[in-house]
Amino acid sequence: MSSEFDGLIGRVSRYIIDHPDDRDWWERGPALVGLQRFEDPEANRVVERWIDRAVARQSSAGYLANDERDYLGSGHVRVFTPSPANASSFGVALLNVYRRTREQRLLDAALLHAEALLAAKRTRDGGIVARLEAPELWIDFAYLMAPFLTLLGCVTGRAEFLDEGARQIEVMAKHLVDPHQNLARHVWCETPDHYPQSTFWARGNGWLVAGLVDVIEMKPDHAAADRLCELLRRVLTSLHERQDRSGYLRHVLDDPFAPFESSGTLQYAYAAAAAARLGLVESGFRDSAIRAFRVVADSVGADGGVPAVALPPGGPGVPFGKAPFAQGFLLLAAFELQAELRR
Template sequence: MEHSQIRELVGRVTDFALHNTEERDVWEKSIALTAILTWNDPEAVQKAERIIARSVATQNSDGNLNYSDAVDGLPGHIKTFTPIASLTSSLARPLLEYYKRTGNTAYLEAADLQMQALMNSPRTSGGGFWSRGEGPELWIDMVYMMTPFLVSYGQIKEDPSYLEEAVLQHRVAIERLVDPFTGLSRHAWCEVPNHYPQSTFWARGNGWLTAVTVDLLEMMGPHPARDFIAETGMRALREMAKYQDRSGFFRHIIDGPGSKKEASATLIYAYSVAKAVRLGLLYDNWLDSAWRAFNVVAGSVRADGMVPGVAIPPGGPGVPFASAPFGQGFFILAAYELLGLAGGEGAK
């Protein structure tokens, strides 16, 4: 696909994301917002700020930015879900980026409240923040949702304790969720009773792990935990690569031959590989698989910019497929990284 075609597609995918008026999927929009800020088209960045402003205006009394209403009767393996700060912190990542760009102190004040909510959250015995209000659980998703916020906040406040907290949360999740035999992550671990509510290797779940690996390594600078973070993330990528379909897609359950091909995991893989190459974590010969992943999803993008074929939260088996803001976001992020490595300009 020509670079000009990719840039045109990114424009349509961005427009689709910006026209989403559903306010109760704000955590999903956080990835789209991060992508729009990364691509850095001035008009899109300006339009997307309304989402941040609205989120600050509706911030809960407990400090949580997203509409954090409990949800009952979810498909898949999670029947009830009460979001807490490990999830709602996802929106604070682009919030802080807008603060850095605008200097709007209301944004920093909102981030302060969100950080208080996170630091006051209940923890597992190992120190990991719970992933939902129903009990002591760790989900691999939440490492992606909260640790970049911790790192960015600590940099703004010039307080290294937040980086140490991010490293702790990452390490606890790896120790509890990553299978020692394969290096792949399971979705969720419940401390009481000690079990895995859904124990298959979910492709997007492993994508959360690989994406946060490259993001943290880019953000955090020198640290004794860098090798641990890099090794576990790259091991997951190498294992994922074994299951890539010849079409370029990954299946929703990554090692399930009868599972549906899923777009968001495929895009996250493309993004993670391309960024890992840029950071010197993988060799250039990995880019062929990243391009195959991106191109096969690009070929499915609708005329209105919708990225289809995304497994709807909470993920795991049995969920419907449709579109979601994080699918839009990872399309933009993957395009940015791949075009940058190919010598093309990311933003217009």
């Protein structure tokens, strides 16, 4: 089994390395963090090249990778002009490189981006908006933004970053986590107050639980940690209850006709395994995580691409294909579960 496991990790990593697409930089953040987990020298060199490029492209406004352009909209939006939250997805990978190399330019870039993030447009209760056209909160940024702020706070010792990381998750959860279903909706708009994309989609909830477990592990003694742990338990339990016997989660979690979806299933595997390791949920969640991981891993072909991924912006009706974030979460889940998977 160990050789099969290593072969899978090699193929999935190679797929990331061999597809260095500059489009939609935010999608690559989780892939870079996944590559970093196994400390492979070639993978680390690739990550460093991407981080160097993101820093070189950093704009005067502070956005890493100069990710300020308008995206052609799909789903419920026609235009998506990203706030600094979007390029924050590079932050954890950047700080991981900084912690290894101690290059001051990397920390300077992270701080410049954080300044842009803290100065960004917000909702009335302090949520950093996802796009500049509307006062909207997107559950994606529980992972794409909050762990960066928390890790930056750990690296610098600055409490304002630690507090902001926890605050952003709590504000998103306040508006987006349904108190009856214990699942997150995709998007909330403050004005007018409505949910322009309201389904309980698998990856949206995956972003939330993955972000929660990372923030909790980075700073377990934060004042908000107990509240974040309780939120993590509630959402993970709800996802566990909706897991198909095959191991998959459905793309829309409460739609029995929705197709199975790989990226949300892998995010659940990662978060459930990590939460069990940390003692935040019962050990049986690791068995559930293993089933989730294996059913997706068995679908990975010779090229190393993870199939059956709902493409951005998520929600009903989007096409399925392959995407960098799914590659990253396969690596992250594999790292968490390697003790069992190598047997």
